[in-house]
Amino acid sequence: MSTTERLIESTRELLWERGYVGTSPRAILERAGAGQGSMYHHFKGKPDLALAAVRRTAEELLASVAAVLGAPGTPYERIEAYLRRERDVLRGCPVGRLTMDPEIIASAELRAPVDETLGRVRELLAGIVEEGREQGQFDPSLDGERTAATILATVQGGYVLARASGSPAAFDDAVSGLLALLTAANGTPGPVPRTTTR
Template sequence: MYSRVMSTSTADRLIESTRELLWERGYVGTSPKAIQRHAGAGQGSMYHHFTGKPDLALAAIRRTAGELWATAEGVLNSPGTPYERIAAYLLRERDVLRGCPVGRLTMDPDVIASDELRAPVDEMLDRLRERLAGIVEEGQEQGQFAPSLDAEEIAATIVATVQGGYVLARASGSPAAFDTGVRGLLALLAPLR
């Protein structure tokens, strides 16, 4: 029992360390030695739990995508009108200058080149677009959004605004660019009167 608890703890430390390093350095910049050092785990522990760096990176990417999805779902399922829920998603607190831990992976050539590593990123973004499209459709049914809007296009625009906002904020060194993009999109989506 004791060794099982310790081994779960080591695996979690390895996954959390990999998540952090992937966000900071990307896949290429995250070496197994750096992961082990960050996690306070030895090489034997790493290879006891994972077959190698790709296996560990996949576990880390899946966990990150899962947590981001849970956060988005929590906001999008909150009470309020469809517009208010979309606004809450767009305005939720983020570490804008650090970027999106999932979105940044799309700029990593090694992640994009691997169907396996890219899959959880793509799946999470697809689920988010589908959920947002459903909320837009709900708003159309309630007369809040114009019936002529294409819900899937609006959902893609929302995701693109968030991801592009991260890029603009990081490039300028200021969250103002992110905030400006969000305010502009919310003005365009303002409910019909």
């Protein structure tokens, strides 16, 4: 791995663990195993490196979500696969957690990749909901954009509930509840089995 890559990956890890303020240039260099001055040789400074790290995190999340939502299956199955995909629930969403960092939210430049990524996930979900409506799988009264916002809010809120309780069960409950609502909207009532999410 090149020095540039090590710096970006180290910054991503530190932002996740400590937030922007706690991610000092010294800590980045130590984690990356890079010499003094390496950061300023490859980047303008900490904000520039942090932006590269946030963009990388956002790109990876979007790619993984797009792969799940673009897989074969009915609209309901693809939404279920997205909701039940393997996650480290107690660590939280790598992009969603960035919204809790006041320094990142205060910076329009650092916030932009976060907003764009969450917006793109919402667009993908909305398209699948609309597809399901057209196929008669979902109730015609469902609004694609609003339902997509609900799905995304359930995921992000599920992380918060799980972290607060110290158990993935809260996330699983939120997912199962939402899937039950989507099933009911299709006119096919029935319990949705609970899963254990890591």
